[in-house]
Amino acid sequence: MSDRRQISMAVVRRLPKYHRYLLELISNDVDRISSKELSEKIGFTASQIRQDLNNFGDFGQQGYGYNVKELYNQIGNILGLNETYNTIIIGAGNIGQAIANYSNFSKLGFTNQAIFDKNPKLIGLKIRDIAILDVEFLEDYLKKNNIDIGILCTPREQAQEITDTLVKNGVTAIWNFAPIDLQVPDNVVIENVHLSESLLTLTYRLNEPKLLHDIKK
Amino acid sequence: MSDRRQISMAVVRRLPKYHRYLLELISNDVDRISSKELSEKIGFTASQIRQDLNNFGDFGQQGYGYNVKELYNQIGNILGLNETYNTIIIGAGNIGQAIANYSNFSKLGFTNQAIFDKNPKLIGLKIRDIAILDVEFLEDYLKKNNIDIGILCTPREQAQEITDTLVKNGVTAIWNFAPIDLQVPDNVVIENVHLSESLLTLTYRLNEPKLLHDIKK
DNA sequence: TAGATTGTTAATCGATTAACAATC
DNA sequence: TAGATTGTTAATCGATTAACAATC
Numbered sequence: 001m002s003d004r005r006q007i008s009m010a011v012v013r014r015l016p017k018y019h020r021y022l023l024e025l026i027s028n029d030v031d032r033i034s035s036k037e038l039s040e041k042i043g044f045t046a047s048q049i050r051q052d053l054n055n056f057g058d059f060g061q062q063g064y065g066y067n068v069k070e071l072y073n074q075i076g077n078i079l080g081l082n083e084t085y086n087t088i089i090i091g092a093g094n095i096g097q098a099i100a101n102y103s104n105f106s107k108l109g110f111t112n113q114a115i116f117d118k119n120p121k122l123i124g125l126k127i128r129d130i131a132i133l134d135v136e137f138l139e140d141y142l143k144k145n146n147i148d149i150g151i152l153c154t155p156r157e158q159a160q161e162i163t164d165t166l167v168k169n170g171v172t173a174i175w176n177f178a179p180i181d182l183q184v185p186d187n188v189v190i191e192n193v194h195l196s197e198s199l200l201t202l203t204y205r206l207n208e209p210k211l212l213h214d215i216k217k
Numbered sequence: 218m219s220d221r222r223q224i225s226m227a228v229v230r231r232l233p234k235y236h237r238y239l240l241e242l243i244s245n246d247v248d249r250i251s252s253k254e255l256s257e258k259i260g261f262t263a264s265q266i267r268q269d270l271n272n273f274g275d276f277g278q279q280g281y282g283y284n285v286k287e288l289y290n291q292i293g294n295i296l297g298l299n300e301t302y303n304t305i306i307i308g309a310g311n312i313g314q315a316i317a318n319y320s321n322f323s324k325l326g327f328t329n330q331a332i333f334d335k336n337p338k339l340i341g342l343k344i345r346d347i348a349i350l351d352v353e354f355l356e357d358y359l360k361k362n363n364i365d366i367g368i369l370c371t372p373r374e375q376a377q378e379i380t381d382t383l384v385k386n387g388v389t390a391i392w393n394f395a396p397i398d399l400q401v402p403d404n405v406v407i408e409n410v411h412l413s414e415s416l417l418t419l420t421y422r423l424n425e426p427k428l429l430h431d432i433k434k
Numbered sequence: 435t436a437g438a439t440t441g442t443t444a445a446t447c448g449a450t451t452a453a454c455a456a457t458c
Numbered sequence: 459t460a461g462a463t464t465g466t467t468a469a470t471c472g473a474t475t476a477a478c479a480a481t482c
Contacts (some may be wrong), residue, residue, distance in 0.1 A: 006429070010473065012421050016414035020396065034439060043398070046439095047475050054441060057432055062440040063482045078428060080420035098315035104396075104413060149419065173423045175416060179237065179321075181260070191419040195410065196321060197233035199392060202366065202408040203297035204229050206390045211295060212223070215274055227449065251463060263463095264451050271465060279464040280458045 011052050015079055017042060018052070022072035034065035084109040085148040087175075088141075090162050092117035092125075092132045095177050095195075096153035100127045110149070114141060118158075138162070142169035149173045156180045228269050232296055234259060235269070239289035251282035301326040302365040304392075305358070307379050309334035309342075309349045312394050312412075313370030317344045327366070331358060335375075355379070359386035366390045373397045 021042050025033060035046040042049070053059050053071075056078050060066045076082065087105075089096045092115050099105075100115055115127060116135040123134050133141065142165070150166040152159055152174055159178035166174060167188055176182055176192045184190060238259050242250060252263040259266070270276050270288075273295050277283045293299065304322075306313045309332050316322075317332055332344060333352040340351050350358065359382070367383040369376055369391055376395035383391060384405055393399055393409045401407060 006425070008473075009418075012418050013414070015421060016411070016417040019417070020414070036439080045475060047477090048473090050439090050441065051474080056428075058441070060440050061482060062480070063438045065439065078421065079417045080424035080428075081417075083420075083424070085420065094315035094318040098311035099412075101311040102412075105416065108413065108417070110416070148423070173419050175419055189419060189422040191415055191422075193410070193412065193415055194233070195316075195319075196325065197230070197237070198408055198410055199322065199327070200233040200236070200296045200298075200325070201226075201229050202390050202392055202406060203300075203302065204232060204295065205406040205408075206365070207297035207300070208223070211273075211297075225449075253463080262451060264453090265449090267463095267465065268450080275465070277464050278458060279456070280462045282463065 007055055011055060014044065014052055015075060018049075019072065019075045019079060022068055022075065025068045026072060030068050032065050033068055033071075035060070037065070081109055084111065086146060087112045087149045087151055088114045088116065088147050089151045089153055090116045090135065090138065090166075091153035091155070091158075091178075092119070092122045092127070093153060093155075096151070097127055099151055099153065099177075100130065112151075113145065113147065116141075135162070139165050139169060142166070142171065147171055149175060152176045152178055152182075154178055224272050228272060231261065231269055232292060235266075236289065236292045236296060236298075239285055239292065242285045243289060247285050249282050250285055250288075252277070254282070298326055301328065303363060304329045304366045304368055305331045305333065305364050306368045306370055307333045307352065307355065307383075308370030308372070308375075308395075309336070309339045309344070310370060310372075313368070314344055316368055316370065316394075317347065329368075330362060330364065333358075352379070356382050356386060359383070359388065364388055366392060369393045369395055369399075371395055 021038065035049040038049055039046040044052075050060070053066075057074065059071050059074055087110055089100055089112060092100070096115065096117070100112055105112075112130065115130055115132045116138050117123060117132050118135045122132050125132050148171070150162075150171045150173070152162060154162055156178050159176070159180050160182060163174060163182045163184060167184055172188050174182065174184070174188065174190045176190055177195070179194055179196055181192075182190055238255065252266040255266055256263040261269075267277070270283075274291065276288050276291050304327055306317055306329060309317070313332065313334070317329055322329075329347065332347055332349045333355050334340060334349050335352045339349050342349050365388070367380075367388045367390070369379060369383075371379055373395050376393070376397050377399060380391060380399045380401060384401055389405050391399065391401070391405065391407045393407055394412070396411055396413055398409075399407055
């Protein structure tokens with residue numbers, strides 16, 4: 001009767017990749033696939049694939065493998081893609097505008113409802129038919145509209161304050177592009193996209209061979 | 218005499234976060250910090266912090282802790298920030314333009330040298346004084362210029378072909394924003410920023426409580 | 435039925451945390 | 459010197475891989 005324990009983030013981060021590969025298989029008219037075949041494509045072990053999927057149900061069939069279309073739909077459901085999501089973007093700078101313009105998300109069921117900024121030069125400007133609003137009206141807007149996900153693209157300095165406003169007005173998911181670790185209550189989920197940090201892991205690995213050679217003990 | 222073994226990605230991904238927190242400490246005029254104090258700020262255990270740092274050297278001092286400025290510089294060096302990097306962006310769509318406009322990277326030592334696209338409407342257009350070039354000249358450009366990092370912002374369909382061109386002409390690091398797993402030789406390092414996948418982990422977690430309740434065994 | 439492949443338990447591997455001697 | 463805190467070894471925890479009985 002009690003809920004099952006939480007799935008580890010290691011597993012969760014693999015789910016969208018399964019989803020992507022399964023869509024590719026569908027577009028290649030592949031009907032069924034075994035964990036072994038999928039393993040060769042996706043680069044996880046067959047064992048890991050079976051373990052991952054069995055966290056959520058018995059999607060396969062012994063002797064047969066997995067039905068591609070069915071598994072794709074199941075994973076879509078697990079990822080919450082049976083629902084649609086209303087988003088707003090806060091911060092209409094480079095990244096905010098890029099996200100607003102990026103059409104792929106709408107295919108997945110995300111609809112961006114509004115964009116906010118505090119720069120008077122940006123307010124009123126339209127991006128894909130959506131006018132940039134004054135961030136001063138954010139709280140008011142949230143009281144009147146049901147928003148699932150806040151996409152945070154402000155500079156670091158404003159990020160926590162905006163987050164507080166979002167959380168206070170019922171937003172429970174934040175996609176954070178600001179280079180800061182936000183403080184939120186336990187019921188709010190945050191996904192960080194820290195671009196600088198991502199880039200720095202690249203330079204680390206670029207230099208690693210020399211580095212480890214130099215500091216050998 | 219032999220090189221030390223490779224550092225795990227779990228450790229590497231924490232390094233930029235140390236770097237960021239140490240910079241914040243510097244700007245708050247904090248001179249020294251113990252692993253315990255840093256632990257409380259950054260949210261890793263003190264033990265993990267000491268383990269992480271000791272992969273690269275003995276940066277601390279018993280009874281004292283770590284000198285903030287020195288540790289910041291050391292981690293900067295480990296991340297390769299003692300060097301500068303020439304980058305090019307391939308794909309001048311939303312994300313490519315956003316990255317090109319984003320000034321924070323230049324502070325870290327990254328200089329974007331060129332932007333390429335195949336869309337005639339974009340070619341010739343300038344972003345921050347850098348004209349968008351025809352991607353047809355990419356190979357030629359790479360032969361004449363020393364580029365450290367290729368920033369890949371094309372649609373999925375072009376990504377592998379561009380990657381092949383980059384690799385063939387000596388680029389050994391790719392920051393990949395295209396939703397695809399690129400095939401490269403072992404000596405080439407890739408850092409993926411898969412935005413859709415990032416967003417889907419958010420919707421997963423948004424729905425997880427209900428999901429796990431529904432599928433209890 | 436025989437062969438294939440899953441679902442799942444057990445074994446292994448790696449990463450994190452705890453403990454403490456070394457030492458500033 | 460005494461107290462604090464590191465560097466590092468050992469213990470624990472969790473994630474991945476291997477093995478195999480169940481079964482389509």
